Amino acid sequence: MNPSRKIITALGLVIIIVAAALWWFIPAQPLPARVDIKETATKKETIEQYNSDSASLIPSHHNLQPQDAVDTFLAQHWKDPIAPQGKPPAHFSAHEASLAPETCGQCHVQQYQDWQKSLHSKTMGPGILWQFRLMPQADANQCMKCHAPLAEQKALIAQAQGWPNAPQQKPPAYVPSDLGHQGLVCASCHVRKHQRFGPEPLKEVAAQLPHDGFTIAPAFEDSRFCATCHQFPQDGPRTNNKLREDTYAQWQQSVFAKNGQQCQSCHMPDRKHQWKGIHDQQMVTNALSTQLTREGNQVYVDIINSGAGHYFPTYMVPKVIVELRYHAGNEKKFSVIATDTIGWNVDVSLAQERTDTRIPAGEKRRISATLPPDVDNKGSIDIHLTVKPREHYERTFLSVLDQRDKLDAETLTLLQAAYDEAVATQYQFNLRSYSLTGKN
Ligand code: HEC
Ligand code: HEC
Ligand code: HEC
Ligand code: HEC
């Protein structure tokens, strides 16, 4: 079996064949009249630029009918495919025109430093690149709409992969040659036709700004901005009738949505560009509270998803193994009195669900255990977690590594790197300790 096909299906993609013509120099639409802060100070004015044709622009992967200005803006902003930026305005300096994240970072220092460490800057790693070597370009373009969405990125990747309709020309000066491999660059969220879009500024900004200032778009502070990539449409791929990517819908049903707490409030606190999630021990700690109840030699530990705005974890990729470790007295030595795995366990072909023990926001999972008959009341119980943020990929990649004789050397090198990277994300720690005498 062609492993690439298997993986493509495994990753649950709706493959739509699009003839994507990649041109650097498609003339840009004329930029909207010079935008400065004054002109964009009210939300109404901001949105009016998008009023034409908005309804027909809702991309198929966007669940929602345009209900308000945010939907209308997003339909245009994440139009698939995103149009090339085109020629920069003539009065732009090379600095203002550049799409390179490092260049943005010369002025936006903190955002750049945080972004560089975030997973959004690593969306074009070996995990996706080994698959591109086995895929037709049209399919890979579908992946890139979430992993490297700019037209300029797709063009560079096409050149690097040697795809037949890659542009012949070198990229223009404002497109750095590594842009395709830099993943979700600043410009992919913030720049269209060389115009900057961002949230309402928190503090006053100067009247004259570089890059013609920016246009305020309230969508940046809305969960729907993230849903573009973190939610499949209702007719998207499912296993056991559950959408494989359903984060936005899970959030909508949570108390956080009811309180108006968007994805950004937890994943971009103070507008930080870190996007920490399951790969981060502190985030996992924030997600969970616990409660221990003892009845004689029987203990019950409740793991409560009190801090994630969606299921814990949100989709099938991560697994969290919980061990209850009983220590007698102050001994370091322990015995494991219960083990449980939290996650959505699906086989590598994605055809079958084995178990689904994810915890919806606000709900809990109970683990019970029996203490040893000679239980020491000075003893303690640790709730120990082993987090495997990429467990599903580990299994998937391994199943392809088993067919290594069918892969060329470069594909194999990338695949091996992807597998090693996935395994290296595992970590373990004690979430909480309960002493059996104390109350805690
Ligand atoms: C020469 C310096 C400079 C460069 C280069 C630059 N910017 Fe800016 N940018 C500014 C200044 C100054 C502001 C005003 C607000 C502020 O200080 O953050 C601004 C504002 C913004 C805003 C609006 C922030 C808000 O409050 O909504 C966004 C978004 C933005 N820039 C994105 C970018 C991106 C993306 C790049 C690279 C493609 C970039 N900028 C390159 C100086 C720069
Ligand atoms: C609808 C948006 C979307 C599309 C389309 C998409 N992905 Fe992803 N992909 C994501 C998101 C979101 C994650 C992060 C999930 C997580 O937390 O692991 C991800 C993670 C991954 C990862 C694991 C992280 C890494 O870099 O190793 C791989 C590999 C991957 N995707 C490959 C693909 C491939 C191949 C395609 C096309 C066949 C594709 N994706 C299409 C949204 C998408
Ligand atoms: C995945 C999309 C995404 C990427 C990639 C991204 N940003 Fe942002 N950016 C946002 C969102 C969303 C906000 C608004 C957050 C909020 O309001 O809570 C924002 C806010 C900003 C702001 C306003 C900050 C403030 O304090 O008011 C600036 C400036 C900015 N981004 C620059 C950048 C730069 C520079 C990069 C690249 C190094 C970058 N962004 C990458 C989505 C993105
Ligand atoms: C253009 C598509 C796109 C948009 C828009 C986007 N993301 Fe992502 N996001 C991804 C992809 C792809 C990954 C996978 C990165 C990887 O593992 O290589 C990801 C990873 C993440 C992660 C890391 C998860 C982990 O496994 O630890 C978090 C958290 C996250 N995104 C939150 C957000 C939030 C919040 C927003 C909205 C402000 C947002 N994303 C907007 C595509 C997107």
Ligand code: HEC
């Ligand atoms: C109340 C805070 C909160 C809100 C709101 C929230 N998250 Fe999370 N998110 C977390 C925490 C904590 C984690 C780490 C634990 C986990 O993985 O569930 C996390 C993890 C993630 C992950 C990592 C992968 C995984 O399987 O869990 C992604 C991706 C993500 N969130 C995206 C989003 C998106 C998109 C939204 C908005 C639709 C959102 N989050 C809303 C707190 C939040």
